[in-house]
Amino acid sequence: MKEKGLRLLLSLALAVMLYAACTAPVSAEEAEGDDAAEQLHVVLDSTGAKLFTFCGALHEGDEYIAQDNALYRIATVSGSSAIAERIGEETMPDVSWLDTGEAQAVFADMSVPAAGNSGSDTDSRKLIAMYVTHSDESYVPSDGTQSINGQGGIYDVAREFRDALQAQGIDVILDESTHLPHDSGAYRRSRQTAERLLQKQPDAIIDIHRDGIPDQSEYTCTINGENASQVRLLVGRSNQNSGVNREFAKEIKAVADKQYPGLIKDIFIGKGNYNQDLSPNAILIEFGTHTISKERALESTGLMANVVSTALYGPQTGSASAEGASSSAQKTQSAEKTKGSISGITWLIVAVVVGAVIFLLAQTGGGKAMARKLGRNVSEMTGGLMGKRPEDEP
């Protein structure tokens, strides 16, 4: 009877796998296509004015830093619309040093705590790593489809971005691995790519995407007389680096607002992880949406390369006074990031300790028994220096 049940379960599992394999979405078209309309949310402010459209689920508590640096928090989500409350003005990093003229590079000590940089070799080195989680993402007007079964048009954007950063004297590793299919496992697969890249100790790691909202007017813009696409920065709030990632995104936006006003559309801080737990300088950049031409997105890569280079390494040239001002501003930002990082890790440790206590309570059945067990273990660990030895117990 038992064996029959087990066989039944096994058959059921194989059937599920077979069915899932046959219905698996391979592309963004399939993953986004059917549900796209359901996933689109129009976010309104408390007066009913439209703030932005978002492709994907929204959750209460998600935050949004608008182009004018107003901070909103999603208060209610109902059907395909959501209401965001204005919390106030987001405090942005001080980038007044960008106004202070021309001179030399000053960021040898790095504005941002690099992902593991140490030693004299890495201190002077500039290295950025990039990868593409949703490999199939493409631009309809240029690629003919929103999804290509392999390397989509988004790889052209990533390559252009890499070349523009390299032109700034930065070493860039673009990992062109694909992570298909475009399903919820894509981030798990790209996590492996990200981890491989992080072993090279880059100063920042960037995941390149494009958005999925149909209204192209939300992303089209003209900068310095050129047709370009706006860029959204995305920060996942479900990881211990969230605070630091947010500071990094704000730094990029603050620099972009000075250099190319209107280039950064907004910063969205939503539920999710986006593999940003792997590094404090991890960021997800969305170059436009699928309905704009790829050429617009390509135009923006050059602008974003200047912005990212300045945000990470400071201006290429600057006066002595600019050096002083930027250096001091960067120290303040660095302190903010350290604070954010410590806060995230503290919360994580608290959560782990609470989990361990629940675990011990379940094992021992009560507070006294738990304390006795812990005391005994600590005594064993410290050779009797701390905790209660078993022979001391009554």
Next chain:
Amino acid sequence: MSLGMILLVVLALLILFGVLQRVLDRMALTDKQALLCVAAIFIGGWLPDLNLGAVTLNWGGAIVPLAVCVYLFFHAGTGMERGRCLIASVLTAAAVYAISVFFPADPVTMPFDPMILYGLCGGAIAWILGRSRRSAFVAGILGVVLADAAVGVVNWRNGISQTVHLGSAGALDAVVLSGVTAVLLCELFGELMERIVRGREQHAAEGGQHA
């Protein structure tokens, strides 16, 4: 420091302070062996992947966890337990695959972090099938590995040439996190259920004595 690294350090501390002693006893592992495994996963994660052409295996993220699975499998008490262990692994693989396919693609839209969900599935399935911590660990590890292999087959069927990376994120890979989560869930849930059952039996026995 990333989440995975913090979890590994915490895991090592839990082993050192004996919190996981009972779990390890049930898995037929000593504290030293367990710490050695944690260290091997940590160090192996930094070594270059073993390249087998269309498939690569990370030492810390796949080879060490799979070796532990083989050890646990052959230390399983009975043939029946081994059978349950394999069935739990296939069921977990099906669950992991189904989660990947049927859950929304964007993390924003996911109701639960899949990285944790895989392990929870492995732990729950192993506990239902045999209340075995050994099976839970094996199901957590093999479930993700088999699901990754299945993705490789589906991609190949769809004409996509994409290398299957097994455990490439090393200690931070879903393979390791899933195995650890599965065994912890199985132990926590198992202990709670066994405590409730023991409590009921004791209560019934006391009732009998009074009568």
